[in-house]
Structures are given as structure tokens and as C-alpha cells.
Amino acid sequence: MTIKLAQVWKTALLALLIALLASGCGKPAGKENAAPAQAKTPLFAYVGANLKDPVSELAQMYEQKTGVKVELTFNNSGSLLSQLETMKKGDIYLPGGMPFVEAAQKKGYIDEIAGTIAYHTPVIITPKGNPANISKVQDLARSGVKLLIPDKEATALGKTVFKTFDKLGITADIEKNGPVYLESPAKVVAAILMGQGNAGIVEYSNTYQNQDKLDLIEIDPAVNIVDQIPCATLTFTTQKEQAKDFLAFMKTEGPAVFAKYGFKTKS
Known part of the structure; x- marks a missing residue:
């Protein structure tokens, strides 16, 4: 009688253990059962x-x-x-x-x-060797100078540099030369590197990777307009x-x- 009772208990305990394992109670907490973290809204x-x-x-x-x-x-x-x-x-x-x-x-x-x-600090760049002999912003108004500028309506730099031209009274002479307007300062750098102009207006940082391929002329701080x-x-x-x-x-x-x-x- 005692032996039979012991066997019943062993059978019951084995069944309970199997049930617990099947329900996942034997799995480590915080891994498979953890809910996935919710992605944050970008x-x-x-x-x-x-x-x-x-x-x-x-x-x-x-x-x-x-x-x-x-x-x-x-x-x-x-x-x-x-x-x-x-x-x-x-x-x-x-x-x-x-x-x-x-x-x-x-x-x-x-x-x-x-x-x-x-x-945003406007600067003048020229092809290496500065063949047009540009030394200051006023030189950009000389007859025949081919100037490349970021778009004066769509870019911050283009807007800013025309304020400098206005301050110096050279806007009309600049425009008489037929400046070429490009979409961005980076495109001005690329065009000057390809020899497509005598000078360009870019941001100081645009010269950072091409210092050995361009000449840089900083604009006199007394007339340059630096934008935040x-x-x-x-x-x-x-x-x-x-x-x-x-x-x-x-x-x-x-x-x-x-x-x-x-x-x-x-x-």
C-alpha cells in the first residue's frame, strides 16, 4: 500500500514538472518572454x-x-x-x-x-596661381572677370555676398560681367577646380579639402558680412x-x- 502510494506521488510530480516546463516557467526571465523595445519616433x-x-x-x-x-x-x-x-x-x-x-x-x-x-564666412577662391590676379573683393568688378557665385536668391551665401557688393557700390559692375550662378558653394568649388572661372565666392569651410588646389583670398573683415x-x-x-x-x-x-x-x- 505504501509502495503504491509513493508511485502515485512520483507520477503526479513528474506530470507537474512536465506541465511547468511546457508553460515556459523553466525559461530564463527577461529574454524570450520580454516584450520587444518600442522604437522611438524619429x-x-x-x-x-x-x-x-x-x-x-x-x-x-x-x-x-x-x-x-x-x-x-x-x-x-x-x-x-x-x-x-x-x-x-x-x-x-x-x-x-x-x-x-x-x-x-x-x-x-x-x-x-x-x-x-x-x-558662414564668405571667401574668394581662384584657380591655383590666381591667373586673374584677384587680391580683394573689389577686383571681382573688373571688366571681363568671370565670377561664379552661389544662387543669390536661394542660398544664404549668395544673399550675404551681394550685401557686401552693395556696401562697396560694385553690384552693377559685378552684374555687367555676367556672373554665373550655381546651386551651391560646393558646385562653385568644383567649377573653379575645372577652370571654368577666374574667381568664385564660397564659404570658408568649402576650401578645407582643396587648399592645395586653390588659392584663397579672405575678404576684408571691414566689408565682409559674416552670417550666423x-x-x-x-x-x-x-x-x-x-x-x-x-x-x-x-x-x-x-x-x-x-x-x-x-x-x-x-x-
Whole structure:
């Protein structure tokens, strides 16, 4: 009787053990049974084409720090303004100059601005050897000088340098020479490297990787107009606190990364 009872208990315990294993109670906690982590909603940023390298690196740094991806679209500043005006969505606006942020602000698109992250500093470049003997900005108005400039309406740099021409009273002579307008400072550099002009206007950082292939003439600080590179949050954002966090990150980490790519970070 006692032997039979012991066998019954052994059978019952074995059945219970099998049931527990089948239900997963024997699996390690926190692995197979854990619910997958929910992906964080990415931020979307409109970024000036000339800022691609530093902002791409900063976006990667921010994702590594917070787990939040920053999706970037690049274009000249004027096209970005038209794009955000049409789409009326997104979180961050980072054009090449403050005038575009101010224009967006007047339209009611800007929530908060952080600046200055870095500066857009116009400089003159020429083919190596400077065959046209350009030594100052006034030389660009000499008859026959073929000048390449970023688009004066769509780019921050183009807008800025024409303010300098106006200040010096040489705009009419510059335009009489028939300057060639290109989509971005990077395209101006490429054209000068191919010998397609006597001189070009670019941002100081655009010369960073081609210093041995170009001559650089800095514009007299007394007449040069240096623009701020700001970062702003948009009123369209559905992630206001996350966008503000990215703004604070840009203000703290941005200057050092921009300097790494040849931008000036002190006026």
C-alpha cells in the first residue's frame, strides 16, 4: 500500500514538472518572454546643403546618445523654406543663414531658435596661381572677370555676398560681367577646380579639402558680412520636448563638430 502510494506521488510530480516546463516557467526571465523595445519616433530636419557633413555627424552622435534617429533632407536654404512651407510638418530647420530663419519666423513656422552654432564666412577662391590676379573683393568688378557665385536668391551665401557688393557700390559692375550662378558653394568649388572661372565666392569651410588646389583670398573683415548659422525648432513638430532636446544638443556639441569640418565658430 505504501509502495503504491509513493508511485502515485512520483507520477503526479513528474506530470507537474512536465506541465511547468511546457508553460515556459523553466525559461530564463527577461529574454524570450520580454516584450520587444518600442522604437522611438524619429525627428525630421531640413538642413542647408552646405552643412551636410557636420550635421550628418551630429545626427549620428545624437542617435547614439538618445536612441532617437534624426532624418535629414538637404537642399539650398531657399528651397528648404519652400519645402517646409508646402509640407507644414517636421521638427528642425537648420538653414545656412539667419535671414532664412527670420523669414520662416515671420510666417509663423519657428518655435524656438538656438544660435550661433557656427558662422558662414564668405571667401574668394581662384584657380591655383590666381591667373586673374584677384587680391580683394573689389577686383571681382573688373571688366571681363568671370565670377561664379552661389544662387543669390536661394542660398544664404549668395544673399550675404551681394550685401557686401552693395556696401562697396560694385553690384552693377559685378552684374555687367555676367556672373554665373550655381546651386551651391560646393558646385562653385568644383567649377573653379575645372577652370571654368577666374574667381568664385564660397564659404570658408568649402576650401578645407582643396587648399592645395586653390588659392584663397579672405575678404576684408571691414566689408565682409559674416552670417550666423542657427538651428530652430518648427511649430509643426509633434515632438516638442524631443525637438528642444536636439536644439540643446546642437548648441552644446555643434560648434566643435562644425570646426572639425573647417567652419569658423568665432566671429
